[in-house]
Amino acid sequence: MSTGLDRVRDQRRLGRLDQPREIRLVPRLYYDPEAFGVFSERIARFLxxxxxxxxxxGFVLVWFAWNVLAPMTWRFDPYPFIFLTLILSLQASYAAPLILLAQNRQDDRDRVQYEGDRARDERSVSDTEYLTREVASLRMAMSEVATRDWIRDELQHLLKDLEGRRRDG
Structure with missing residues (x-):
């Protein structure tokens, strides 16, 4: 007798019933995207x-020299150098996507750095605004506080008033 647990196991083994079963003749290759990205950046830097x-x-010059100057029986790619063209085309066809992948990774790093810089700039602006408000409040408070120069001026005015009253009186 089949239990509910057995049916769940069968569904997991067979996949979802609302989707067609995927049949693969060649197994899917799995790779670490980060490791592949680091590898592509190293190649792009070297290129x-x-x-x-x-x-x-040097490689192309040796190729030319070998296929032009070597005896006819040793030459493997005569004058139009079709095999060399094939090798260079293959190298270029792999180099271009690797360089683009490295550029995309650099763009991602630049985007993260830009977001961090923007957040730091926003904090700096808010800190500056806070300090500006604090300085303004200190200036306003200082205008209400008696400073040494103000007290000296007031005392000099009082002395002049007292001297003037003593003369008058």
């Missing part, structure tokens, strides 16, 4: 260096 240009130039 953008003078070292890569020197290596590629």
């Amino acid at each position: 953008g260096t003078a070292r890569f240009l020197v290596y590629m130039t």
Whole structure:
């Protein structure tokens, strides 16, 4: 006798009943996107260096020299250099997507950094506004406080008034 638990197990094994079953002849490859992204950035950085240009130039020059100067029986890619063209095309077809992937990852990092900078700028603006309000309130409070210079001026005015009254009186 089949229990409800057995039916649930069968559904999990067979998949959802409202969707067609996916039949794969080739198993799906799983990879770590972060590791692949780091790998693509390393390749993109190398492709953008003078070292890569020197290596590629040396490779092409050796290829040309071998296929032009070597004896006919040793040449593997005669003059139109079709095999070299194929290799360079293949290299370019892999280099372009890897460079784009590296640029997308850099854009994501730049976006995160921009958001952090914007949040920090907003905090700085609010801190500046708070300090401005505090300085303004201190200035207003200071106008009500008797300062040393103000007291000195007031005492000098009182002394003048007293001297004037003593003369008059």
